[in-house]
Amino acid sequence: MAETTIHILDRDFRLSIPEEVIQQKIKALVTRINDDYAGLNPVMVSILNGAFMFTADLVRYLEFQPEIIFARFSSYDGMDTTGEVRELMGVTADLRGRDVIIVEDIVDTGLTMYNVLPKFKHLGAKSVKIACMLQKPEKLRVDLKVDYCAHEIPNDFIVGYGLDYNGFGRNYRDIYTAVETQ
Ligand code: IMP
Ligand code: MG
Numbered sequence: 001m002a003e004t005t006i007h008i009l010d011r012d013f014r015l016s017i018p019e020e021v022i023q024q025k026i027k028a029l030v031t032r033i034n035d036d037y038a039g040l041n042p043v044m045v046s047i048l049n050g051a052f053m054f055t056a057d058l059v060r061y062l063e064f065q066p067e068i069i070f071a072r073f074s075s076y077d078g079m080d081t082t083g084e085v086r087e088l089m090g091v092t093a094d095l096r097g098r099d100v101i102i103v104e105d106i107v108d109t110g111l112t113m114y115n116v117l118p119k120f121k122h123l124g125a126k127s128v129k130i131a132c133m134l135q136k137p138e139k140l141r142v143d144l145k146v147d148y149c150a151h152e153i154p155n156d157f158i159v160g161y162g163l164d165y166n167g168f169g170r171n172y173r174d175i176y177t178a179v180e181t182q
Contacts, residue, residue: 002174008165013158013176017151022161022175023057025150026133030061033101033131033148037064042099045091045120047112048072049170050105053162054133054150058103066101069093075112085115096124101148105162106134110144117144133161134175 004015044066046055059068072089100120107113113130120128131148138155157178159169169176 002172005179006159006169006172006176008159008168011165011181012179013160013165013169014179015174016156016158016177017153017161017175019173022133022151022173026054026057027061029131029148029150030058033058034061034063037062037066037099037101039064040099041065041067042101043067043069043093043095043125044101044103046070046103047105047116048089050162050164051103051133053170054105055103058131067093073112073116085112087119091120091123095120097126098124100125100128102128102130104130104132106136106158107132107144107146107149108136108139109141110139110146111142113146114142114144134158 002015002018006013041064044059046052046068048070049072059066069092071091073085074088075085102113102116104113117128129147132146133150135146135149135152136155137152158175159165160172160175162170164170
């Protein structure tokens with residue numbers, strides 16, 4: 001049984017999405033991806049650091065053979081988005097003429113994906129789609145099409161399942177929501 005509350009650095013978090021729910025949502029999502037990419041060999045670009053756990057679970061259910069690579073962008077400092085997206089580790093594969101699936105942990109304001117999408121298109125990708133574990137639809141600030149989303153959540157800050165609070169909390173298999181401080 002997962003702990004119902006955890007403490008990370010200076011904040012408390014309460015259990016909000018248990019492992020079983022996460023896995024069930026991923027399985028439902030993967031059937032759509034398997035249908036759309038049957039017989040194809042897309043490049044899946046997993047966005048570090050947050051998407052490492054989602055990527056590891058997602059790819060194990062795929063029924064086609066993707067090339068899997070990693071890239072890293074940064075926009076967050078603590079619990080706030082900085083609005084500026086920096087490329088910390090670029091794409092190493094040749095994307096020309098390839099179908100690309102960006103694998104992201106969470107789409108929040110959408111700024112990261114909004115800025116990253118054109119980069120992949122400029123590298124010559126034939127198609128680029130976004131697959132995310134979570135999305136906070138109320139916080140979306142840009143015109144962004146999220147092609148595959150396993151689960152929508154409210155406007156709260158969360159940790160666990162790859163997501164962090166200042167680098168900590170990524171290892172939890174369940175997802176926890178920050179408890180508001182008075
Ligand atoms: P966006 O650019 O605002 O859409 O934010 C995207 C990135 O911010 C995600 O890839 C996450 O790494 C991070 N992020 C957004 N919301 C949360 C959260 O609730 N907890 C931890 N990280 C988050
Ligand atoms: Mg991320």
